[in-house]
Amino acid sequence: MAGLRERKKAATRKRILDCAAQMFRQDGYEASRIEDIAEAAELSVATFYNYFGSKADLLLAAVLEETAMVMDSVEACIGAPAATLEAAFGAIVGTYFEKSFQYTSRELWRMAVARTMLDPEAEFSRRYIAIDRELSDQLCRFLAGMQGRGLVRAGAEIDPAGRLLFNNVNMNFIEYMRASGMTAAEVRAKVMAESAPLLARLAG
Template sequence: MSGLRAKHKADRDRRILEAAAELFREAGYEGAKIEAIAAEAEVSVGTIYNYYQNKGDLLVAIVSMEVNEVLNAGLGVVAEPPRNVGDALDTLIGIYIEHSLNYLSKEMWRQAMAISTQQPESPFGRTYTALDRTLTDQICALIARLQEFGLVRPDVDGRAVGELVFNNMNMMFIEFVKRDASTIVELRGALRRQNRVLVEAVSKEKRVAEP
């Protein structure tokens, strides 16, 4: 019985977050009302407040849902990465970037980034920072895995490489969400170009340039 209750609770929570994501997209973060979210999710307003204190809590929960889904998808890449450093990084980063607008619009990302910057010690800010660290850890785990396969030089500080990759990706993603005209294709192309320099520096064997 407790398992069934937990499933119902998880399903209800998912409906609330999906409804909130949809209305944040349609009406904007400021314009979306808790009452409308409750109606869309087919729950009472009180039920939402049992889960979340305010719209900020809903937003960080949507960010968490987004990040946790890409982390789960990335596990397979870390376990069995492509046997080329550039391809492995591109595959993992591609999962992150291609999934980034599934639940959140650029406006929602801007709002989330603003709250995390303005209130770094709030529960929202701490959760956002923790998610960034988890993404960093996964990239570092990929670099370590590539070292195990002998694709990354053993003398390279894998943790530092992973942090560099994440920090650059994060900075480029911020620039991406700041401009509505920027596309995912452009972002991925820029990251491939920038990561190529790092890949060449850390790879154990240089890739022979194609004629």
């Protein structure tokens, strides 16, 4: 019975989050009310607060949900065959930007980043920073795997290189988030051009 209760709670939480993400995309974060989100999820407001303490908690949860989707897709890229390091990294970069703003939106990411700047010591900010660390660690694991497959030269310093690649991706993500007219293809090309010298050194 405990397992069934947990599954029901998880399903309810996901339903609230899906309704909120859809409403945030359609109406905007500020215009979306908790009462409307609860109604869309077919719950009372009191039940809503059993799952999320505030609309800001929903914002973080939506960002985390999308990030988890992206990370899962990147894991598939990491395990896929690749002829070169550049091709493998290019598949990952494409995934980053093609999967972004499908579950959330540029507005939600702007709100999330703004919150981390305004209150860097808040729990929200700490969890957001942890997301970046997980993404950076994932790229380091990617390079280690490429080294094991002979696509990164032996002796290359994996961790610093992985952090550098992620920092470049992250800075371009911020630009992509700000520039509403920028396409996923355009930002991918920019990241690949800027990463090319480091990729060449890694490939040796």
